[in-house]
Amino acid sequence: MSSDQKSHESLGRLVSCISRLSYAFIKRRLGKLHIGRGQFFFLKVLSRHDGMSQNELSEMLTIDKATTARAIKQLQDQGYVTRRPDRYDNRINRLSLTEEGRAICTELDRVSRELEDSLLQGFSSDEKATLQDFLRRMAKNAEQPLT
DSSP: OHHHHHHTSEEEEHHHHHHHHHHHHHHHHHHTTTTOOHHHHHHHHHHHSTTTHHHHHHHTOOOOOHHHHHHHHHHTTTSSSSEOOSHHHHEEEEEEEEEHHHHHHHHHHHHHHHHHHHTTOOOHHHHHHHHHHHHHHHHHHHHHGGO
16 A cells, blocks of 8 residues: 555544454454453453442443443343442442452453554554554544533
8 A cells, every 4th residue: 555545544444443353353362251342341441440330330431321231231140240239329339340250351451461462563662652642632532522
């Protein structure tokens, strides 16, 4: 592909391609665990924020509440997550990983590192930092039309 073709390549298509191929990578690596691509992210966040509410989880992942509720129900049915009422407000459900859930997160972390290493192969430390900054800024910009 010529440099002129590269400069006209759609940013959306590139992001979509990376996302689609990343999900395929995750599915191949985690298929035996029966973890879907959506569940992957819910578990990753819960592994770092034990006890958060479903609403907080939805907001953190910028996913609607109904999708979060379905994913958590499925993870609960699989024995990876528990849901318990907040001790001060019974309308709020607090989420925690079970022992099984914590064990699976070790595998999720390994797969995440593998994917990131693969995607960033050949990048210098400075390029990785710059890319992360650019992507963070793009994500923030993408949120603007939603508010």
